Amino acid sequence: MSHNTIPYASPRVGLRADGSLSEGMGHLHRELNLARTLRDRFAWAPIFLTRTPDVLRSLFTEPGEFAVVSLTSGQEIEAVKENDIALLLWDTQREISQEEVAALKQAGTKVWLYGNQGNGRLEVDCNVFAYPGVAAQVIEGYDLLSRLPGSDNTMIAERFRDLRSNRSARKHPATARRIFVAMGGADENFMTGLALASLKLLTHPLHVDCFLGQLFPHEEQLEKLLRDVPFSYRIHRASRFFSEIAAMADLAIIQFGNTVAELNCLGIPVVTLNPAPFHDRVARIYAQDGSTCNLGLAEDFDSKTLSVALDHLISNQTTREHLAQTGANKIDGRGVFRVADALFATLQKDFNLYCCDVCDGDDFIPIAKRNGRNIVKCKICGLDYMNVRPNRNILKNVYATEYFTAERIQDNAESYEADKENILRFACARLDVLEEIQPAKGKLLDIGCALGFYLELARDRGWKVAGFDISNYAVRYAHDKLNLKEVQQGTVETVEYEKDSFDAIICSLVLEHFVDPRGSLAKILSWLRPGGHIAIKVPHAGGIMYRFTPKKWFSTHPDNHFCDFTPQTLGRLLYDTGAEPVSWHTEGIYLERFAEALELSAKQRLELLALDGIQERYHSFASQNLLGDSLVVYGRKFL
Numbered sequence: 254m255s256h257n258t259i260p261y262a263s264p265r266v267g268l269r270a271d272g273s274l275s276e277g278m279g280h281l282h283r284e285l286n287l288a289r290t291l292r293d294r295f296a297w298a299p300i301f302l303t304r305t306p307d308v309l310r311s312l313f314t315e316p317g318e319f320a321v322v323s324l325t326s327g328q329e330i331e332a333v334k335e336n337d338i339a340l341l342l343w344d345t346q347r348e349i350s351q352e353e354v355a356a357l358k359q360a361g362t363k364v365w366l367y368g369n370q371g372n373g374r375l376e377v378d379c380n381v382f383a384y385p386g387v388a389a390q391v392i393e394g395y396d397l398l399s400r401l402p403g404s405d406n407t408m409i410a411e412r413f414r415d416l417r418s419n420r421s422a423r424k425h426p427a428t429a430r431r432i433f434v435a436m437g438g439a440d441e442n443f444m445t446g447l448a449l450a451s452l453k454l455l456t457h458p459l460h461v462d463c464f465l466g467q468l469f470p471h472e473e474q475l476e477k478l479l480r481d482v483p484f485s486y487r488i489h490r491a492s493r494f495f496s497e498i499a500a501m502a503d504l505a506i507i508q509f510g511n512t513v514a515e516l517n518c519l520g521i522p523v524v525t526l527n528p529a530p531f532h533d534r535v536a537r538i539y540a541q542d543g544s545t546c547n548l549g550l551a552e553d554f555d556s557k558t559l560s561v562a563l564d565h566l567i568s569n570q571t572t573r574e575h576l577a578q579t580g581a582n583k584i585d586g587r588g589v590f591r592v593a594d595a596l597f598a599t600l601q602k603d604f605n606l607y608c609c610d611v612c613d614g615d616d617f618i619p620i621a622k623r624n625g626r627n628i629v630k631c632k633i634c635g636l637d638y639m640n641v642r643p644n645r646n647i648l649k650n651v652y653a654t655e656y657f658t659a660e661r662i663q664d665n666a667e668s669y670e671a672d673k674e675n676i677l678r679f680a681c682a683r684l685d686v687l688e689e690i691q692p693a694k695g696k697l698l699d700i701g702c703a704l705g706f707y708l709e710l711a712r713d714r715g716w717k718v719a720g721f722d723i724s725n726y727a728v729r730y731a732h733d734k735l736n737l738k739e740v741q742q743g744t745v746e747t748v749e750y751e752k753d754s755f756d757a758i759i760c761s762l763v764l765e766h767f768v769d770p771r772g773s774l775a776k777i778l779s780w781l782r783p784g785g786h787i788a789i790k791v792p793h794a795g796g797i798m799y800r801f802t803p804k805k806w807f808s809t810h811p812d813n814h815f816c817d818f819t820p821q822t823l824g825r826l827l828y829d830t831g832a833e834p835v836s837w838h839t840e841g842i843y844l845e846r847f848a849e850a851l852e853l854s855a856k857q858r859l860e861l862l863a864l865d866g867i868q869e870r871y872h873s874f875a876s877q878n879l880l881g882d883s884l885v886v887y888g889r890k891f892l
């Protein structure tokens with residue numbers, strides 16, 4: 254197999270954000286979520302540009318998590334100019350002028366602005382509104398702005414997405430018991446104190462979680478207030494467990510702000526109560542669709558009237574259910590993906606993003622880096638895959654300039670030819686099984702047939718054969734030297750055969766190369782007659798090398814292998830595309846690799862290899878347990 258390098262590099266993405274006591278930290282968290290998403294999703298390396306490097310660094314999960322450029326006023330634009338794109342936070346960037354935006358654009362830096370509402374007064378490349386539905390109503394000329402589409406671009410953290418499924422499985426109780434009160438730095442008038450005072454007037458058995466932000470200014474008053482309350486309570490000070498504590502709540506009371514999105518995402522019914530008319534106006538618009546219950550301005554309430562309003566929600570299960578459901582539908586926790594993916598589409602024209610090829614999921618863990626790109630593991634079905642893949646133009650270039658130059662083909666072909674005896678051993682094994690499960694020989698197709706050795710053997714054994722390969726050289730070889738006239742040049746995308754026209758198909762070490770394995774396999778299976786068999790061989794992400802020496806597996810992983818399969822993932826893909834797996838085998842069994850996996854010393858290794866009959870015994874053990882580094886499945890097309 255080829256080991257082409259497909260060029261890929263992180264663009265220079267500058268994230269501009271400051272945090273301080275007066276500005277708060279919410280937006281820094283949001284930009285960090287975006288930075289982590291860009292890193293984990295595309296293997297990019299975004300850079301932070303900030304006037305408050307220490308505040309930013311205090312939020313890193315490890316020292317040096319991201320590169321930081323400290324800005325001093327006066328040279329900001331110069332520093333930001335260094336980037337392909339600058340994402341500026343609206344909330345902290347009110348001072349940026351149209352002239353500065355123009356200077357950045359002049360320097361070739363794209364300018365995107367991120368904010369909750371924004372005012373749309375600058376001509377930037379793209380406005381990213383966290384809540385476009387709100388922005389549409391508060392910004393004049395919204396429709397004329399260049400902006401990200403969609404209804405929710407809130408960049409909230411991954412753990413909220415993870416927790417929401419647990420939360421949604423829980424029932425809403427007839428009477429709310431756990432109340433979550435978020436107390437942040439913006440609560441100047443101690444509005445949350447009013448909320449607690451009103452809860453005091455209720456007779457329900459309540460537990461109140463007071464979640465204090467780092468900047469909450471009324472801690473003393475809070476403690477005084479809590480001295481004689483009829484409910485149980487707990488104060489959480491700047492805890493890292495916001496999501497976990499919030500997820501337990503039956504009802505949340507907050508002032509409108511960043512937190513509303515997190516609570517909506519978790520599926521917690523939310524009540525908003527606001528300190529100032531501006532907040533209240535936005536909160537009212539936000540609540541129009543029923544995703545939160547906006548009570549209005551705090552100053553319009555006293556503890557008695559507020560307790561009546563809260564009592565209604567605490568006692569009314571249906572209302573809380575409806576709030577939770579509408580909120581969870583509105584904020585799905587994937588806003589950060591939408592922003593990240595839009596950045597990707599703007600900056601990586603030669604690459605496309607792919608969901609899991611087996612289950613179509615889009616949530617994964619990055620498990621290895623390969624030439625700047627991530628190999629990821631699907632959280633749902635466990636498939637290992639590259640979610641960033643070159644588009645056809647790049648692939649064409651790679652194949653044209655590297656792999657399929659005359660010399661390269663010559664080299665490959667020579668080594669392939671020299672390896673003929675070995676290849677025929679595998680071909681023989683393949684045909685033995687096929688002929689056993691399907692005794693009547695008929696027409697056989699080899700996908701990616703290379704020089705045609707499999708087909709030559711199959712013809713000798715009585716099959717009518719056909720095949721195709723991307724390499725012209727290989728096709729000429731098959732024609733001229735092996736007299737295989739039914740071999741043509743092409744790829745799965747370009748060749749066509751009659752539907753249901755083959756009795757057997759061989760697909761050896763090619764499925765992992767397909768940019769669209771599901772679509773390609775479905776097309777291949779359409780050529781197979783119902784009841785006919787397909788034999789697929791792929792590298793095995795469940796063999797000895799993957800399991801015990803994963804570093805080696807990933808360090809030798811070709812750039813143009815887009816999926817690594819196990820029996821679970823390959824079986825499911827096969828089933829979904831129209832065939833039932835009938836027999837599993839493993840190849841690529843080497844005792845030496847097992848010795849390596851055991852981390853034996855040189856002496857121990859020699860002793861192991863010298864054991865009487867060890868090769869045969871290991872071979873049988875690895876075969877039975879599917880531990881070889883290649884996986885072979887025989888599938889029968891559904892009738």
Ligand SMILES: [Zn+2]
Nearest residue numbers: 609612631634
């Ligand atoms: Zn999956």
